Amino acid sequence: MIRHNGFTLVELLAAMAAGSLLLVGLGAATASLTREARQTVVEKDGAKVANAAAVLEKLIGSLQPGQANVSTIHIQESSLTGDIDPPAALGPVGPLHMALKVQDERDGAVLMLTFTPVEYDVTLPPAVLAPIKVAGGFQSIRFDTPGQAKTAYRSADGPITIAFAARNDETRILAFRPKVTTGGDCRFDPISLACR
Known part of the structure; x- marks a missing residue:
């Protein structure tokens, strides 16, 4: 395994995937709150x-x-x-x-x-x-x-x-x-x- 700045390539890919899932979850929560706030x-x-x-x-x-x-x-x-x-x-x-x-x-x-x-x-x-x-x-x-x-x-x-x-x-x-x-x-x- 090749290390890049102390991390393996697999570790970097796993961190990127976890970050993406976190952003998707935050986006869905924000959209839900916005939709509820817009409800007349x-x-x-x-x-x-x-x-x-x-x-x-x-x-x-x-x-x-x-x-x-x-x-x-x-x-x-x-x-x-x-x-x-x-x-x-x-x-x-x-x-x-x-x-x-x-x-x-x-x-x-x-x-x-x-x-x-x-x-x-x-x-x-x-x-x-x-x-x-x-x-x-x-x-x-x-x-x-x-x-x-x-x-x-x-x-x-x-x-x-x-x-x-x-x-x-x-x-x-x-x-x-x-x-x-x-x-x-x-x-x-x-x-x-x-x-x-």
Whole structure:
């Protein structure tokens, strides 16, 4: 082996290959950071709404109608409350009272989710009772329904809508319907948009 300035030719080639791989890795990391920095506020807000939509669809879809045609679903501009069946992971704890409330924080409007047991003799883990941030960083978040009575929700009121207004005045609206009507006599079919 020929030594050139104390290194063999193989050692120099290995060092050059390692340096090239290091430069490629740094270039990819820089490109990723640049791409993320270029992502517009609109795209970030859209991603936040899309992430929240899956959670909200399951929650609102599982709202229960109540007894004797009296709704347990209550909608106001800044809150949505109602009773839902508990997630299977909690076991047989009975229905839970769900509250989605809009709170103003330093970084904008935040949609918070809380659970409380409907029955007083039920004990839930502290993690279940802690508030959960569903979405945040918006100029405003509003709940609405076309037949808004500002009190109890009825199936005839139409879909429950949630409007997420971004800081650039772009508004994204999500619409949901509880699967069980407030009379409890039928289930809403999302394909035919009828009660069956």
